[in-house]
Amino acid sequence: MERGILGVVRECDNFSCDEPTTRSEDPEKPYAFRVNGCDSVLGYMTRDIVRKIQWSHTWSIDHHQQTVTLATPATATADMRSRALDDTLKATKKLGTISLLNSWRNETFPVYGPRGEALLEIERCASALFGIVTYGIQLICYVRDERGLQLWIGKRSEEKKTYPGMLDSTAAGGLGAGKLPIEALISEAEEEASIPEEIIRMKVKPMTPLTYFHIRGNKAGGESGLFQPEVEYTYELELDPSMIPEPGDPEVECFRLYTIEEVLQALKQRLFKPNSAIVVVQLLIQLGILTQENEPSYFEILSHLYCKLEFPILMQQSC
Structure with missing residues (x-):
């Protein structure tokens, strides 16, 4: 297992462009x-x-x-x-x-x-x-108080068929046909974390959409080795310390505030669901915690967060 933040993002964006996709009748060619x-x-x-x-x-x-x-x-x-x-x-x-x-x-x-x-x-x-391109939304909430910056991290239920018991963003979900990203965000934030719509509309900030090409492993549920290119509309939200996310869905076990040090340790220990891990990494970059001065693989990390997909995609407005 590759160590460090680069290894974390590579586990999500893990399709190799060098794989044999051009030779006819190759048993490894998709x-x-x-x-x-x-x-x-x-x-x-x-x-x-x-x-x-x-x-x-x-x-x-x-x-x-x-x-x-x-x-x-x-x-x-x-x-x-x-x-x-x-x-x-x-x-x-x-x-x-x-x-x-x-x-x-x-x-x-x-x-x-x-x-x-x-x-x-x-x-x-x-x-x-x-192996078609799918779309989703993810929200990371955080607070600033006397203890510094802390992230609200969710824990998936052990009963989930996909990535049971792993750490997650504050709210996330797929973007179904006919839905705008902001609509899906409001729905998932209310359903999974009990965050009211008015807080989302007033305070949420869109980040740059993530694009990556994942090959599913055995924790994803169902058959492994399947191709999963994705676009994730990502958002950050600074909450008042008095606002505490509460699970509104049995698929979410609990929420807990993590310090930056705890988040980095959890990332390196591979405790996060893969595409939630890269959203956390993106937020650390957004907030100036992970920079090219303190991370030698900074630009390679960016290349895995914003991968060029080889299939047609539609990028919508985040808000």
């Missing part, structure tokens, strides 16, 4: 997910997942070029594509060959084309199967 009528690759799929999905006549699978193409007409609407994909996922779920589909949420994520157009929507739990 299949490219495409949609008929769109020139861009939209995601990466593992060979094992391609083998397990119940494909229908709506799909074109090329094992030589290692591509999976949704072969709906080029003029198909987003709704038509979404229905075709949903039918395939539900048929596969009935087979019981992919455990990730057992976490079906009836919540969809958007898939965007190169001009920012919504090509289709996909069931949230299946997004990693196709």
